[in-house]
Amino acid sequence: MCICINCKFVDRCITYHNVEENHGADHISDLPDMEAINPFIHVTVIEEENGLHSTEWDVRSCDSYQEELGKWSSIRPGMELPA
Ligand code: SF4
DSSP: OOGGGGBTTTTTBHHHHHHHHHHTOOOSOSSOOBOOSSOEEEEEEEEOTTSOEEEEEEEEEOTTOOBOTTHHHHHSTTSOOOO
């Protein structure tokens, strides 16, 4: 699970914006203005049943991380958390 969903900066972060891009997900912010320091992104290649491949991008650690539990959900109430 990506730590960004519980990070205070999820709606300002350029790195998270790029993670959304790679997931093909809607952006939580159209104009992120903050550069994360030393984000470590874990990329998993998944083989789908149809033989195609997809990738899963998760930020696993980041020097800019500041915990704010439920931050992503507070911006998108009622929506399923990104995988
Ligand atoms: S953990 Fe780092 S990469 Fe993720 S939203 Fe926070 S600042 Fe951005």
